[in-house]
Amino acid sequence: MRLVPFLGQPLALLLALLLAAGNAQAHLLNMSRSSVSLEADGSITAELTLDLLATAGSRESYWSWSQKSQPLADSTIAAALAPLPAALALTANGEPVSLTLAELRLPDASREEFLDPLGWPRSQLRLVGTLPESVRAPITLRITYLENFRFEEPIANTLIDAVSGRKQTRWLVTGQRSPAFVIPSMDSEATGAEPTVTNNMTDNAAEARAVFTDLFVTGFRHIFPDGVDHLLFVAALFFGSASFAGLVGIVTLFTLAHSLSLALTALGWFSAPAAIVEPLILLSILWVAIANLRGRARAHTRYPLVIFFGLIHGLGFASALRDIGLPADFLVTGLLAFNLGVEAAQVFFLLDLGILGLLLPRLLSGDVKWKQLGSALVIIATLGIAVMRFF
Known part of the structure; x- marks a missing residue:
């Protein structure tokens, strides 16, 4: 049976996310700060x-x-x-x-x-x-x-x-x-x-480049490998997409939504407590994955939900960025860099899933619905995270 040898690949991917959740702080809520x-x-x-x-x-x-x-x-x-x-x-x-x-x-x-x-x-x-x-x-x-x-x-x-x-x-x-x-x-x-920050344009440019690099890397790391819950949500979107075009549309909406709430929260125009945001993020993963299993993956019905869930995930990103602290002199640069780092990590993970999607139909037996299998694994991993975080 061709199913058994291959199960290790998707299972290993999602179980790795589950195990990482035990140590990863999904939104860097307890990172260290120092001022000398x-x-x-x-x-x-x-x-x-x-x-x-x-x-x-x-x-x-x-x-x-x-x-x-x-x-x-x-x-x-x-x-x-x-x-x-x-x-x-x-x-x-x-x-x-x-x-x-x-x-x-x-x-x-x-x-x-x-x-x-x-x-x-x-x-x-x-x-x-x-x-x-x-x-x-x-x-x-x-x-x-x-x-x-x-x-x-x-x-x-x-x-x-x-x-x-x-x-x-x-x-x-x-x-x-x-x-x-x-x-x-x-x-x-x-x-x-x-008091002045600096009037030297060369120093300013060097500082801006350093801030951009630091926050880009921080944003990337916040998603991959630390953002286990976000990766699971992206995986759920992937397993629920009927076509590449549909996946691009869904992910684009999700990206725009979480970029908007990230910016609004990071700039201090809106906020929400982590005690509310964190459970909602896990619920969003379960909602999409369960909808995949029930065959309710029509794009036009999912768009509003994906936008809503994107706004929720953006609040989670913002809690990390707010906790890190954006440099006051490079606020826009820092915000842009962090968001681009998040998007780069998201694209990197989607490429990994895309390779998985190309291999799965060839390696699984014809009667195996691999997207449903992936969605089921997402649900198991998400429930495992919920148990570790709340119990």
């Missing part, structure tokens, strides 16, 4: 926003930590966070800057919010340090998050010249060194009293 600022007196402050769930060991322990009035005075918490300062390799003109954990502000949230599988309470940590005495202006700052920085990635990192107001924002992963951030002077009169 150099003051005129040489003092340095690093403000970190981190998900300490893995550090605490469980959601219950994380909530227990939040009940401490002076968390850093607790020996267990202090010991757990002791390695953190050494995980930030900050240098000024090539010389290491020593940082010390000075403050920990745990989330002010209820126990239910901590235990909610869709909730990702993040803590605020403040590290402080001082420039080495030998360092003189101009000062070049760089930072690397070492391998023992065991928190969520990517890390949205911002280096700030507190005197001039200049900033450099990059999205980093552990082991990746940030680009050089040069502070010409520590004198407020020399740099100008009015």
